[in-house]
Amino acid sequence: MIYLDNAATTWPKPEAVYFAIDSAMRAHGANPGRGAYRMSVEAERLVDDTRHAIARLFNAPAPERVIFTLNCTDALNITLQGLINPNGRVVTGPFEHNAVTRPLHALRSTGVQVAAAKPDGAFGIDLDDFRALCREGLDFAVISHVSNVTGCVAPIKEIAAITHEQGGLLVLDAAQSAGALEIDMQDLGVDVLAAPGHKGLYGPMGTGVLVLAAALPMRPFREGGTGFQSENPEQPTEYPWRLEAGTINLPGIAGLAAGVRFIQSVGVNMIAEHEAALAQLLAAQLRQIEGVRVFGDKAPRTGVVSFRLGATGVALTGVILDDSFGIAVRTGLHCAPAAHRAIGTFPEGTVRVSFGQFNTAADVDALVAASRKIGAAPIGTAG
């Protein structure tokens, strides 16, 4: 099986990740930060080490403001709901995932204003429109770093500058970029970063992180046990406990730590180069097939390529690739209907290929050969 759906979750994981999860459960199976005995303290040390590793990876100023979450969606919900003021205003982009648009849609009903900048017609965000929307006032902007549909990279440094000019904070949805592109929060000007643990960071599903540049007065998303200040009826205001309550996912965090060590040993730049090279190879070869349309940069900068195969519907293309060629790709809207509207592929969506560190040029060749064959056997244009 050729796995080309790394934008959904990376697979396989590095061997060290499987091992770390197993040994965390066997050797450090105590509840971290909940006891003074050695096993609990060792478990807490593992968690703390991982906070440091994540902070270093994103050049975040304070490891205690690395919050462990269930996934990127969880991190975004905690942020959007914890940061918004009553009757506040949020500016967002044209390529946002439902992890952003659905929480914002729900906030609208509470009086929050949401404005989305237009696309620029070439798979990017219209920065003039974004600036104009920010000038009308904002609490914060929330922008996806890399579109999960086209793989195009948003100019975060400029976006951060515009946002800050208008007195807003920048929340970065790093679902597709964390681990796949170098991210320096301080250099880019990112105030809050939300990232999944199971995609570019190569950890297991059920892990994610929320990283805060400053000690923002965010409202807790959930309250509960923290293992200290137990006499206090209120959630502690100190980070990370302000936003972390209840027993955390220790085996998952151990796996995430191993994933982060893996990408640091390879080098995030090397990973980015490898994935972009495969995407460029694929995009170039697909464009040579008659009737194929590729949606994205001429020379992709990340590992995502979206396309349509002539008259063969996208869902049908995906099923045939799986059933007859053993190639796993994602088809449809990729939970990002706004992005598909922006690039004119709504409602059918696209066939999306997304590479990971373990894919090779042979995978590209197999996909291109399969696409040629499918395109040459026209039937069932429905899907």
Added chain:
Amino acid sequence: MTHTNDFRSDAMQSRYARQTVLKEIGEAGQKKLAAATVVIIGLGALGTNSANFLARAGAGTLRLVDRDVVDWSNLQRQSLFEEEDAARSLPKAEAASRHLKRINAALCYEPIIEDVNSGNIERIVAGASVVVDGLDNFYARALVNQACVKHKIPWIYGACLGTYGIAATIIPGVSACLHCLLPDAGEATTPPLSCETVGVLGPAAGVIAALQSAEALKIMVGNSAATSPYLIHAGLWDNDFSELPAVRVSGCEVCGQHKYGLLESGSRMAAASLCGRDAVQVMPPAAFTMDFDLLRETLGRIFKLEENAYLLKFHVNGMEVMVFHDGRAMIFGTSDPQAALALYGKYIGG
């Protein structure tokens, strides 16, 4: 559930006169019938015929279960339904209850418009005096078997296909259960042996439903001992009527070891609507063995097929269906996973 079936009223006396005069039933039996609950699962030819018999006989509560709507192709053999039901695509459970109420208004009817699955089957059979099988697939029957054995509810297996039918009475702990008789019943097969692909003779279903109804009456009047210990086979076209031994298997996983694996698992078939499309993908389990040639031959008899190297395509009820080599199907023209599963079970594999 309580109801007010006053069997002693004059009208009721005359209604059931030919039945209470039977020494096998009598006044006492009629009283037991009035207090009984029969669950009829599946309202096709078997289920509607049984419902008709049992409502007329005065079974106090009839729980009628079917997720489907009445279709024109049902009218050839499904006795309760009328043209208007098909024209209006009424849910079978609702239409059957409505017609039965006009036949016997004093009874309590509980229509349930649901697909039978591991999550609801125990609730569906709860409180039943007897369950009558009107199903069209063996996976659902295997579910009914596990639920009935687990809760010690007698059930009457019945199946009909082509010109023949079979019936057997399953009394948990006493007679052979479905797993004793057909241990592979819960496994998916393709192509399905279904009325849609093979056809069915209306009177064959009538005979089986009559047998099932008589067995259900015996149980409801408290005379389980009178039920048949055989698997009854009725071949109406080749005049082959026979009784086959229904032998209880010692150590049977279900009725001997009380293992109810199907009740504790999710659905075998995975159905997911495809985002952005009015379409559902149905994916059978990995263990599913697909005989693509046989499927092509079977479907080719009833549909105009199109095919290429990757798929087989046909149209039914305004839906476009594509079947792939590993057994999965894409069904365009619906976004309802249950509707897609029902279609899959009838034509592709169940």
